Amino acid sequence: MIQRLLDTAGVSFAYDRDTALADITMHVDPGQAVALIGPNGSGKSTFLKGVLGVLPVISGSLKVLGHDRDFNVGGHIGYLPQDDHIDADFPVTLRQVVMMGRYRRLGWFRFPRAVDRQAVADALTVTGLSSRANVRFGTLSGGQQQRGLLARALATKPDLLLLDEPFNGLDQPNREALIATVRELKSQGVGILLTTHDLDLAREVCDSVLLVNKRQIAFGPLDQVLTLANLQAAFGDVQVEVDEHKVVIPGHEH
Ligand SMILES: Nc1ncnc2c1ncn2[C@@H]1O[C@H](COP(=O)(O)OP(=O)(O)O)[C@@H](O)[C@H]1O
Ligand SMILES: [Mg+2]
Numbered sequence: 001m002i003q004r005l006l007d008t009a010g011v012s013f014a015y016d017r018d019t020a021l022a023d024i025t026m027h028v029d030p031g032q033a034v035a036l037i038g039p040n041g042s043g044k045s046t047f048l049k050g051v052l053g054v055l056p057v058i059s060g061s062l063k064v065l066g067h068d069r070d071f072n073v074g075g076h077i078g079y080l081p082q083d084d085h086i087d088a089d090f091p092v093t094l095r096q097v098v099m100m101g102r103y104r105r106l107g108w109f110r111f112p113r114a115v116d117r118q119a120v121a122d123a124l125t126v127t128g129l130s131s132r133a134n135v136r137f138g139t140l141s142g143g144q145q146q147r148g149l150l151a152r153a154l155a156t157k158p159d160l161l162l163l164d165e166p167f168n169g170l171d172q173p174n175r176e177a178l179i180a181t182v183r184e185l186k187s188q189g190v191g192i193l194l195t196t197h198d199l200d201l202a203r204e205v206c207d208s209v210l211l212v213n214k215r216q217i218a219f220g221p222l223d224q225v226l227t228l229a230n231l232q233a234a235f236g237d238v239q240v241e242v243d244e245h246k247v248v249i250p251g252h253e254h
Contacts (some may be wrong), residue, residue, distance in 0.1 A: 003031055004067050005191035007050060010060035013043075019058065020046045022215040028160065033182060033192040035202035035222075039213040039235050044084055044195040047212070048162045050081060051193070065159060078119040079159030080150050082165045082195075084121030095133040095150050098123050101155030116155075123154035126184055128177045137229040143174030150181065161185065163194040167201055179205055199226060 006028040013021050021043030028034050036044050049055050051064060062068070065076055078101075085099060101123070102116045113121075124130045127147045132140060138147060150166060167175055181204045182192060193210075196202060202209055202222060209225040211217040213234045218225040 004063065005065055006065040006193065009194075011050070011057055011062045012059045013046055013055045014058045015046075015055065020055075020214070023060065024210070024216045024219075025060075026210045026216075026219040028191040030159070030189040030191050031186050033186055033194065033206045034209065035206040036193060036203060036212065037197070037199070037209055037234070038254045042213040042234070044212065045164055047210075048079070048193070048195065051162060052077065063121065067230070075158070077161045078153035078156050078161040080153045080161075080163045080166055080172055082168075084149055085145070086137055086149075089137065093134050094129060094137050094140065094151075095120060095124070096156050097148055098151045098221065101152040106133070110207050119149075119155050119157055123151040126154060127151040127181050132236050141174075143170045143177075146170060147174065147177060147181070150178070154185075159190065161190055161192045163192065165195050165197075167194075167196055167198055175201075189207045194209050202226070 004027045006026075008024050008026055009023050012019055019082060024047065026034065038044050046055065051062065053064075057215060072101060073107065086092070098120045099112060099116065101120060102112060121133075124133055127150055129144065129147055129151060132148075136223065137148060144170070146166065150163070153161065153163075166178060166210060179201070182194075186205075194206070203226075206222065208220055209222050210219045211225055211230055211234050211245070217234045218230045
């Protein structure tokens with residue numbers, strides 16, 4: 001049987017004493033992408049932080065890569081934080097930024113070896129950035145920087161990849177490049193959990209959806225979860241464009 005990369009049963013996370021996200025039962029299998037969808041402040045980033053081990057589990061259970069959550073498995077999880085950035089004036093090349101992804105494995109004061117350089121080259125290839133490797137990071141476009149930070153997460157060779165709003169602010173070419181990357185990673189057996197407001201994107205690259213608003217609304221295959229009733233439970237007033245049966249979330253039209 002497939003080993004689940006992420007497997008939760010009724011898990012809840014809190015900051016201090018206030019429960020931020022309750023009762024999540026979901027899983028991510030190898031080669032599968034799960035979209036985590038919910039309004040602003042609904043607990044999406046909180047869930048990723050909980051999986052990473054930054055927040056305490058206050059109830060329920062959480063298994064990451066087949067183990068109860070344990071900081072030692074961190075090397076096999078790749079994480080792209082929301083709104084991460086690197087100072088545009090910081091004099092580093094894209095390749096150096098991606099190499100930072102190896103340092104948890106390397107230790108800060110060891111020199112990269114062939115295996116590290118290869119992992120960086122692979123991460124640049126899969127994100128379509130090989131030709132930009134020696135360019136100063138700060139001179140790349142916003143979309144390329146975002147893909148570069150994804151490459152940094154991929155340099156760890158993760159089994160499970162957590163992406164927090166990876167498509168935010170991307171123009172069409174970068175969006176397509178990132179979709180291609182997600183597909184390629186899935187074909188390599190990587191499991192992906194990504195947060196997004198974009199239902200079209202979820203339909204395009206994800207196998208299942210976890211819909212939340214402070215608690216779980218639904219988890220399962222896209223067509224079973226993305227129903228009008230579920231979306232209304234998560235977002236309140238959603239409009240339906242009758243012609244295409246397309247659901248538009250207020251504030252997230254595009
Ligand atoms: N560091 C924190 N300390 C206390 N509360 C927080 C912290 N970060 C987020 N929260 C709260 O947790 C809830 C969920 O936030 P978040 O997971 O960031 O939502 P989302 O990513 O879906 O927009 C919000 O009510 C937010 O105010
Ligand atoms: Mg967030």
